[in-house]
Structures are given as C-alpha cells and as structure tokens.
Amino acid sequence: MIDIKDLSIVFGSGRLRVEAVKGLDFHVEEGEAFGLVGESGSGKSTVLRAICGLAPIARGSISINGNKVTEPRGRQFYSTVQMVFQDPYGSLHPRQTIDRILSEPLSIHGQRDQDLRIVAALEEVGLGPAYRFRYPHQLSGGQRQRVAIARALILNPKIVLLDEPTSALDASVQAEILNLLERLRTERGLTYILVSHDLAVVTHLCRRLLVMRNGEMAELTDSSTLRRGQPASAYTRELIRATQGFARAKALSAVPRRICGKAADPLNSAEHMHSGGKNTRPRSP
Amino acid sequence: MTQRSLLEVEDLRVRFHLRTGLVEAVRGVSFKVGKERLGIVGESGSGKSQTARALLGLTPPPGEVLANRLTFDGIDLLAASRRTLRALRGGRMAMVMQDPKYSLNPVMTLGAQMVETYLAHTRAGIREAKEKALAMLEAVRLRDPERVFSLYPHEASGGMGQRAMIAMMLITDPDFLIADEPTSALDVTVQQEVLRILDALVDERGMGLIFISHDLRLVSSFCDRVLVMYGGKVMEELATGNLSDAQHPYTRGLMNCLPAISGSAHPLPTLERDPEWAR
Ligand SMILES: Nc1ncnc2c1ncn2[C@@H]1O[C@H](COP(=O)(O)OP(=O)(O)OP(=O)(O)O)[C@@H](O)[C@H]1O
Ligand SMILES: Nc1ncnc2c1ncn2[C@@H]1O[C@H](COP(=O)(O)OP(=O)(O)OP(=O)(O)O)[C@@H](O)[C@H]1O
Ligand SMILES: [Mg+2]
Ligand SMILES: [Mg+2]
Numbered sequence: 001m002i003d004i005k006d007l008s009i010v011f012g013s014g015r016l017r018v019e020a021v022k023g024l025d026f027h028v029e030e031g032e033a034f035g036l037v038g039e040s041g042s043g044k045s046t047v048l049r050a051i052c053g054l055a056p057i058a059r060g061s062i063s064i065n066g067n068k069v070t071e072p073r074g075r076q077f078y079s080t081v082q083m084v085f086q087d088p089y090g091s092l093h094p095r096q097t098i099d100r101i102l103s104e105p106l107s108i109h110g111q112r113d114q115d116l117r118i119v120a121a122l123e124e125v126g127l128g129p130a131y132r133f134r135y136p137h138q139l140s141g142g143q144r145q146r147v148a149i150a151r152a153l154i155l156n157p158k159i160v161l162l163d164e165p166t167s168a169l170d171a172s173v174q175a176e177i178l179n180l181l182e183r184l185r186t187e188r189g190l191t192y193i194l195v196s197h198d199l200a201v202v203t204h205l206c207r208r209l210l211v212m213r214n215g216e217m218a219e220l221t222d223s224s225t226l227r228r229g230q231p232a233s234a235y236t237r238e239l240i241r242a243t244q245g246f247a248r249a250k251a252l253s254a255v256p257r258r259i260c261g262k263a264a265d266p267l268n269s270a271e272h273m274h275s276g277g278k279n280t281r282p283r284s285p
Numbered sequence: 286m287t288q289r290s291l292l293e294v295e296d297l298r299v300r301f302h303l304r305t306g307l308v309e310a311v312r313g314v315s316f317k318v319g320k321e322r323l324g325i326v327g328e329s330g331s332g333k334s335q336t337a338r339a340l341l342g343l344t345p346p347p348g349e350v351l352a353n354r355l356t357f358d359g360i361d362l363l364a365a366s367r368r369t370l371r372a373l374r375g376g377r378m379a380m381v382m383q384d385p386k387y388s389l390n391p392v393m394t395l396g397a398q399m400v401e402t403y404l405a406h407t408r409a410g411i412r413e414a415k416e417k418a419l420a421m422l423e424a425v426r427l428r429d430p431e432r433v434f435s436l437y438p439h440e441a442s443g444g445m446g447q448r449a450m451i452a453m454m455l456i457t458d459p460d461f462l463i464a465d466e467p468t469s470a471l472d473v474t475v476q477q478e479v480l481r482i483l484d485a486l487v488d489e490r491g492m493g494l495i496f497i498s499h500d501l502r503l504v505s506s507f508c509d510r511v512l513v514m515y516g517g518k519v520m521e522e523l524a525t526g527n528l529s530d531a532q533h534p535y536t537r538g539l540m541n542c543l544p545a546i547s548g549s550a551h552p553l554p555t556l557e558r559d560p561e562w563a564r
Contacts, residue, residue: 016435040444040475041428086443086470089387133305137345141383141466142329142499164443167469170499172556173329175542179552197472204544227548239472240546
C-alpha cells in the first residue's frame with residue numbers, strides 16, 4: 001500500500017547541510033500497522049512529512065497503492081492519507097475553534113452529518129462536547145494531541161501517519177487511544193505508520209518495525225523478536241537494554257542517591273556522568 | 286523535608302470564565318517544595334500545567350488565580366509587581382514548557398535565544414555566553430551542538446527542541462526549576478542523561494525542582510515525593526518508589542493500562558472513572 005524507494009531528504013546547505021534521510025526503502029501492506037523507531041533526530045518525522053509532501057525529496061520515490069504521489073498532493077491524496085503531527089500545537093490553526101478545525105475537512109470533502117460526526121470524533125478520543133467550542137490554546141497539551149488525532153480520523157482515511165500520537169497522554173488515556181487505533185485497523189482495515197520512542201507502545205500495535213539511525217535503516221525487525229530480546233543490530237539491542245536499564249535504575253534509586261560526582265558545576269558533573277553512565281550501564285544477560 | 290521550603294502554595298485555584306461557561310482548571314491545591322524533587326503526575330487535563338504556570342505568573346488571560354498563599358523564598362508572588370516577577374522568571378525561577386518549540390521565539394535561532402537569556406541575567410560577554418550555550422547543548426547530549434545552535438525552532442526535531450529548551454532554562458543556574466513534561470519526546474537513553482543532569486543540580490547545587498509528567502513510573506523512580514492530580518485537585522501524595530502504596534483508584538489503575546514489551550492484553554485494560562473522584 002505504501003512503497004518507499006531509495007528516499008533521500010536533504011535540508012540546508014554548507015555547514016548546515018544535513019541529509020536527514022539517506023536512501024531509505026520500505027513497504028507497508030494494506031491493513032498493516034508498521035512501526036518506525038529510532039533515536040531523536042534520526043529522521044522519523046521527516047519520513048512521514050515527506051509522504052505528505054512536506055519535506056524536500058532529493059532522490060527516490062513514494063507510491064501509494066502502486067501510484068507515484070503527485071506534486072502537490074491534491075485532494076484525493078488527503079482523503080486517503082492523513083497525518084497526526086508530533087507538535088499538535090503547530091498543526092492546529094490557532095484562530096479556529098475545535099469545531100471549525102474538525103468541520104473544515106468534512107466541508108472540503110463534501111461530507112454530511114457534520115454535527116454528529118464531530119461529536120462522535122471527539123467522544124472517540126475521550127473529549128466531551130464541552131471542548132467543542134474552545135480554541136487550541138484553551139486546552140491542555142494532551143487534549144490538543146487528542147484533537148489532532150480526531151481530526152486525522154474524522155475523514156475515515158485509508159492510511160494514517162502517526163507521529164508520537166500518545167507522547168503527552170497518561171497511561172489511562174493512552175490505552176484508550178491505542179485500543180481505538182487497533183479497533184480501526186481490525187474493523188475498517190486502516191493502515192498506519194506509527195512513530196514512537198516508546199518501544200512498548202510500538203510492539204503492542206505493530207508486528208513489523210523499522211529501526212532508523214542517522215537517517216538510515218538500522219534494521220527491519222518484528223515485535224516477537226524484540227519480545228525475545230534478540231534484535232539483529234547492536235543499536236536496537238542498546239534501545240531495549242536502555243528500557244531495561246531504566247527499570248534497574250529504579251531499583252537503584254532505593255540505594256543512596258549520590259550516583260554523581262562531587263563537581264559543583266552541573267556541566268562538569270554531566271560530562272563526568274556521560275562516561276560513567278556508559279561504563280556502568282548494566283549489560284543484558 | 287525539615288529544611289525551609291523554597292516554594293509554598295496554599296489553596297491555589299485557577300479558573301477561566303469562557304463564553305461557553307466556567308472552567309475550573311485548578312481547584313484548591315496546596316504543597317511545599319524545598320531543595321528537592323517534587324513530582325506531579327495526573328490525567329491529561331487534570332491541571333498540572335496550569336498549576337505550574339500560576340506559580341510563575343504565566344496564567345493566560347482571562348485566567349484568574351486565587352490562593353491563600355503563594356510564596357517563593359519569602360516573596361509573595363501574588364502581590365509581587367510585574368517587574369519583580371519578570372526578574373524572577375528566567376533568572377532564579379525557570380520553567381521548561383510543555384510545547385517547547387511553540388514557546389520559543391520562532392524567528393530567532395536556538396543559540397541566539399540562549400545567548401540572549403544568558404546575557405540578560407549575567408554580566409558575561411557574548412563570547413562567554415556562546416561558549417556556555419554550546420556547553421549546555423552538549424550536556425543534554427545533542428549530537429552536533431554547533432548545528433543545533435544555528436537552527437530555528439521549527440528546524441529542530443521534537444527531541445532536539447525539547448533538549449534545547451532544557452539547556453536554555455538551565456543556562457542561568459536557576460534556584461528553582463519547573464519542568465513540564467521535559468522528556469516526553471526523548472527515548473530512554475537520552476532521557477536518563479537529562480534526568481541525571483537535573484538530579485545533580487538538586488543534589489549539588491540545592492536547586493528546587495517540580496517535575497511534571499504523565500509517566501507515573503518515571504516520576505516515582507526519579508522524585509522524592511509525588512503528587513497525583515485528578516480533576517484539578519491533588520488526590521494523594523506518594524513517597525519515592527512506593528507505587529504499591531498508592532491508595533487512590535486512579536493511581537492504582539494506571540499501571541494496568543500500560544503496554545509492556547513482553548506482551549500485553551488486546552485490547553488494553555482501561556480505567557473506569559468514577560464521577561466521585563472529581564467531586
Ligand atoms: N526544516 C528543517 N530544516 C533543517 N533541518 C531540518 C528540518 N526538519 C528537520 N531537520 C533535521 O532533520 C533531522 C531529522 O529530524 P526529524 O524531525 O525527522 O527527527 P526525528 O527522528 O523525528 O526525531 P525526534 O524523535 O527528536 O522527533 C534533524 O537533524 C533535524 O534538525
Ligand atoms: N486558556 C484556557 N482556557 C480555558 N481552559 C483551559 C485553558 N487552559 C487549560 N484549560 C483547561 O484546564 C484544564 C487543566 O489544563 P492543564 O493544561 O493544566 O492540564 P494538564 O494536567 O497539564 O494536562 P496534560 O497532561 O494533557 O498537559 C484542562 O481541562 C484544560 O482544558
Ligand atoms: Mg520527530
Ligand atoms: Mg500539561
């Protein structure tokens with residue numbers, strides 16, 4: 001359903017030139033939930049933005065349903081593909097009420113029953129009708145994130161690109177959103193790419209996942225391999241180990257807190273801890 | 286904590302009179318913070334950010350802030366002049382905002398904003414300010430500090446923006462830091478580094494820290510005490526790491542809702558919210 005071939009994306013020039021994505025290939029089946037993980041700055045958001053026509057493609061191609069995407073993307077594209085951006089604040093129009101934000105896509109695509117659908121879309125992400133006539137800045141961070149999800153889903157798209165969709169949500173609301181996404185996939189055959197730095201969230205929803213590092217593919221793996229703790233690349237092992245390390249650090253914090261040196265300058269002590277951190281990070285068995 | 290509190294909050298209320306009705310974002314919250322790590326967790330929309338903003342006088346209009354007492358190091362924050370508040374903010378008190386990329390100046394590079402902040406609160410020269418800024422960016426584990434220094438906020442990735450904001454708030458060596466979801470865009474490895482920096486500032490420099498997060502597991506392992514908020518109120522206070530001592534059904538139910546790498550139920554368990562909790 002989604003075919004990415006040899007995709008490269010370059011920003012800036014001279015000293016600030018950065019090849020954010022370097023010759024990336026992957027394929028997502030219809031009805032599949034595909035995970036995209038990797039360290040901060042590795043190019044995850046850039047890949048999703050490129051699919052939506054929001055990043056400068058230097059090389060390579062993107063096809064949806066076997067057809068190469070057109071420049072600019074056009075109405076047809078957006079009734080098939082929707083995106084939830086990592087920064088909901090920046091993607092919601094500041095001078096439009098939530099009602100307007102949700103009704104606009106419905107109007108553009110000539111859809112009816114707007115009232116009912118807006119109320120239902122808000123309800124699905126756990127927001128009551130009281131929020132309908134607020135402005136984005138009158139919501140909490142997690143409420144804004146949920147409005148962004150509601151907006152992406154309201155047109156019943158075939159494909160949703162989800163960039164850290166639950167990063168601002170507490171576990172109870174996150175569970176509701178993850179269940180919603182899973183239900184839409186099993187009931188309506190929704191296809192999605194999910195970016196998250198939370199490996200537990202990705203493995204819960206996605207069978208296959210691509211690990212990115214520095215704009216490139218570090219490995220293509222699946223949730224059962226991660227569950228067994230046996231990914232191929234050292235980088236992915238490091239990611240899993242860090243997850244476990246965190247659990248261990250938790251146990252450690254019951255022991256004396258003074259893990260850091262005596263340096264009075266936070267910068268020195270931070271550096272001191274970098275090397276300390278690497279050497280003392282527990283190895284996985 | 287037997288030592289003197291840096292910050293004292295008694296019966297804090299924040300309300301918004303909107304055309305569509307009254308929103309009571311914070312409904313009578315009290316706590317004290319010394320040179321320690323106080324965590325605040327709670328449901329999305331429970332009033333964490335609005336509590337934090339009220340402390341710094343950053344409640345957006347037409348919000349109304351009421352409290353019996355709101356003091357920082359003996360200074361009455363409710364009675365303080367705007368000038369006093371402005372001098373405190375960014376100097377002795379700093380806040381890492383929840384949406385870092387949108388609380389930064391969009392037409393100024395990250396580095397220029399750091400330099401400006403530093404110059405405004407110290408008597409350093411440009412050169413020193415720039416060195417300090419680069420060192421801070423490096424300390425939060427940004428790979429290419431020079432490049433990040435030259436980026437505009439929208440050119441940074443989510444996690445880069447978040448770390449740049451932390452670096453910017455720490456550059457003035459504040460006595461008190463409020464960090465609102467400071468690590469929500471970072472993966473565990475980098476998150477650990479950032480937490481260690483904050484940890485060292487509390488332990489070694491005696492900084493007071495309020496750490497707001499939706500991640501109960503993270504907060505309870507990192508903070509000395511944790512307040513659990515729901516519906517604009519504090520439901521309970523937990524001591525470090527004592528998640529199993531949680532009494533409130535919201536807190537107790539939370540951990541069940543988390544997926545695990547080792548596998549979890551499909552669909553995930555969710556919370557049955559009792560309207561009584563929000564009374
Ligand atoms: N508009 C832009 N101009 C310049 N550089 C950019 C721009 N957008 C992204 N980049 C750069 O591309 C690289 C990849 O960024 P991207 O946002 O894709 O990372 P990410 O994997 O989503 O990271 P995070 O997990 O922190 O969100 C970064 O180095 C970033 O600075
Ligand atoms: N400017 C505003 N006008 C009216 N209501 C507001 C405003 N800002 C926030 N609120 C409401 O106040 C309540 C508390 O918001 P707050 O931002 O403090 O939540 P939070 O606990 O930080 O949530 P999150 O974890 O989702 O960021 C929410 O229900 C929100 O809708
Ligand atoms: Mg990103
Ligand atoms: Mg908040």
